[in-house]
Amino acid sequence: MSEAFTKSGTSIPFIGLGTWDMQGSTCSSIVQEALEMGYRHIDGASMYENESEVGKGLSDSGVDREEIFITTKINTISWTPSKGNGPPLQNKDIVKHFEKSLKDLQTDYVDLLLIHWPKFETNLGDMLEILYKLKDVKKIKEVGVANFNSHLVNECISLGFKDIYCNQVEYHPFLSQAKLLEVMQDFEIIPVAYCPICRGDVARHDVILSLSEKYSKTPAQIALRWLYQQKVVSIPKTENSYRLRENIDIFDFEIEYKDMLEIYTLDRNQRLVPNLEINELEYPFD
Numbered sequence: 001m002s003e004a005f006t007k008s009g010t011s012i013p014f015i016g017l018g019t020w021d022m023q024g025s026t027c028s029s030i031v032q033e034a035l036e037m038g039y040r041h042i043d044g045a046s047m048y049e050n051e052s053e054v055g056k057g058l059s060d061s062g063v064d065r066e067e068i069f070i071t072t073k074i075n076t077i078s079w080t081p082s083k084g085n086g087p088p089l090q091n092k093d094i095v096k097h098f099e100k101s102l103k104d105l106q107t108d109y110v111d112l113l114l115i116h117w118p119k120f121e122t123n124l125g126d127m128l129e130i131l132y133k134l135k136d137v138k139k140i141k142e143v144g145v146a147n148f149n150s151h152l153v154n155e156c157i158s159l160g161f162k163d164i165y166c167n168q169v170e171y172h173p174f175l176s177q178a179k180l181l182e183v184m185q186d187f188e189i190i191p192v193a194y195c196p197i198c199r200g201d202v203a204r205h206d207v208i209l210s211l212s213e214k215y216s217k218t219p220a221q222i223a224l225r226w227l228y229q230q231k232v233v234s235i236p237k238t239e240n241s242y243r244l245r246e247n248i249d250i251f252d253f254e255i256e257y258k259d260m261l262e263i264y265t266l267d268r269n270q271r272l273v274p275n276l277e278i279n280e281l282e283y284p285f286d
């Protein structure tokens, strides 16, 4: 079972299961297995084109809905793996798209709804208004964002949206997010790390390998524990039973401060998911 972080009465487990790139019965059965194993946080998105399979896994697990923290994301840019770029999602269609996510996930509400990419038909303020209305009618518990850099986080605050729950961004030992994390901390926005084990690359670095030996933990566990000790939530994806167990088994050891610092030195600005949709001139990377 994962420990959780609580903000404004909503608790998000520090370890969740990422569901990008999982399809069909593999997806349903790994979601079910994760929940049976003690996972209580599932990260999904309409863009992943697998929400009915995630919904089947949630339902087959038999775990009470109230016990599970479910995230989905609004696909404002209408990009999907099967169709590539579609016409940008019109604001008037957002609620309809979100209702489809709810139906596929077989639930009446989600715990967290994120803007998947910071690019919109009109503007950030309009988009956030629509999401907060969904919160008012209790179809979502919290509103969050993803792939927002520090400029965009500041823009949310200056627009008056001061209770953004989290910002989900790429973060792992090879990509520093120091500046962004500092800004998020100022506004008490929870950091959620995607690609937390750099899609397995952490197991190919000598420093991580030697820490893995020192603590008798796997390289993935070292990376996930390093994030947890910074109070960062992680959503590693796996469709493999023994890795599922490995990725949540990080709460019984502690990385020493000097080793935490050594992992920070591994930054090489490695981005697996370039934020191509951000206008880089207006909003440069942090």
Ligand SMILES: NC(=O)c1ccc[n+]([C@@H]2O[C@H](COP(=O)([O-])OP(=O)(O)OC[C@H]3O[C@@H](n4cnc5c(N)ncnc54)[C@H](OP(=O)(O)O)[C@@H]3O)[C@@H](O)[C@H]2O)c1
Pocket (backbone or CB within 6 Å): 017, 018, 019, 020, 021, 043, 044, 116, 146, 147, 168, 169, 193, 194, 195, 196, 197, 198, 199, 200, 203, 218, 220, 221, 235, 236, 237, 238, 239, 240, 243, 246, 247, 273
């Ligand atoms: N908001 C966004 O724009 C955004 C972008 C990217 C991702 N995400 C979310 O973040 C989640 C995680 O990111 P990700 O899937 O890109 O990367 P990741 O979780 O860092 O890595 C997943 C990859 O690592 C392997 N793996 C999993 N556990 C492992 C372990 N203990 N040891 C070695 N290899 C392991 C998996 O293979 P096996 O499946 O074979 O184990 C898979 O190939 C996604 O699934 C998605 O939910 C969000």
